[in-house]
Amino acid sequence: xxxxxxxxxxxxxxxxxxxxxxxxxxxxxxxxxxxxxxxxxxxxxxxxxxxxxxxxxxxxxxxxxxxxxxxxxxxxxxxxxxxxxxxxxxxxxxxxxxxxxxxxxxxxxxxxxxxxxxxxxxxxxxxxxxxxxxxxxxxxxxxxxxxxxxxxxxxxxxxxxxxxxxxxxxxxxxxxxxxxxxxxxxxxxx
Numbered sequence: 008x009x010x011x012x013x014x015x016x017x018x019x020x021x022x023x024x025x026x027x028x029x030x031x032x033x034x035x036x037x038x039x040x041x042x043x044x045x046x047x048x049x050x051x052x053x054x055x056x057x058x059x060x061x062x063x064x065x066x067x068x069x070x071x072x073x074x075x076x077x078x079x080x081x082x083x084x085x086x087x088x089x090x091x092x093x094x095x096x097x098x099x100x101x102x103x104x105x106x107x108x109x110x111x112x113x114x115x116x117x118x119x120x121x122x123x124x125x126x127x128x129x130x131x132x133x134x135x136x137x138x139x140x141x142x143x144x145x146x147x148x149x150x151x152x153x154x155x156x157x158x159x160x161x162x163x164x165x166x167x168x169x170x171x172x173x174x175x176x177x178x179x180x181x182x183x184x185x186x187x188x189x190x191x192x193x194x195x196x197x
Contacts, residue, residue: 010035010036010037010063011034011035011036012036012037013036013037013038013039013065014031014036014037014038014039015039015040015041015081015082016028016031016038016039016040016041017040017041017069017072017078017081017106017110018040018041018042018127019038019040019041019042019048019051019066020040020042020047020048020050020051021127023127023196024040024127025051025054027127028040028051028055028064029055029058029060032055032060032063032064037063037064037065038055038060038063038064038065039064039065039066039067039081040052040064040065040066040067041066041067041068041069041072041078041081042066042067042068042069043068043069043070043071043072044068044070045066045068048066048067048068049066051064051066052064052065052066067080067081069081072102072105072106072109072110073101073102073104073105073106073108073109074105074109075109075112076109076112076113077106077109077110077113078109078110078113078114079113079116079117081113082110082113082114082116082117082118082121083117083118097158097159099163099166099167099169099170100154100166100169100170100173102170103170103171103173103174104170104173104174104177106174107126107174107175107177107178107181108177108181110124111124111178111181111185111187114187114189115185115187118189121189122189122190123189123190123191123192124187124189124190124191124192125192125193125194126174126175126178126191126192126193126194127193127194127196128171128174128175128178128193128194128195128196129167129168129171129195129196129197130195130196130197131147131150131167131168131171131172131197132146132147132168132171132172132175132195133145133146133147133195134147146172146176147168147172148172150165150166150168150169150172151169151172151173153165153169154166154169175193178191178193179191179193
């Protein structure tokens, strides 16, 4: 089967990323997936091979997603699109921010054929304790306030939520400030 192109999916070994990978493979694209540890990516690759996608899934190791240029190699050959985290709370936030910024910088620098970047966010970035209808203008500020007050004493769920809010805000700030030619979309999975 001829491929429509390559779709880069970060965190290929994640639950949602695995389903996204299978979906884009079904649509005729090949997948290049990034993982922090190669062995976890190989397991996903083998699982997709068993589902009939042999030779259509490539795994690239990116051990430190926050390192500038960490995604350069992965982005250079992915024209179709890109999709995109227990440790102390500060490290979780730093990795989320660094990883988001790093892949966007790589996309801007090397993704000359890139058409779209899709950021897999979380419904936790929007909703709070308030019972109301939420929109794209809403942010869950509670987690960030708790993180600012407690730092590394922040519990894992609040740290995760604060990291997702910070990373998605960085994603949209990048779009506003850098004005890339590719489209940028965030999906709030829950």
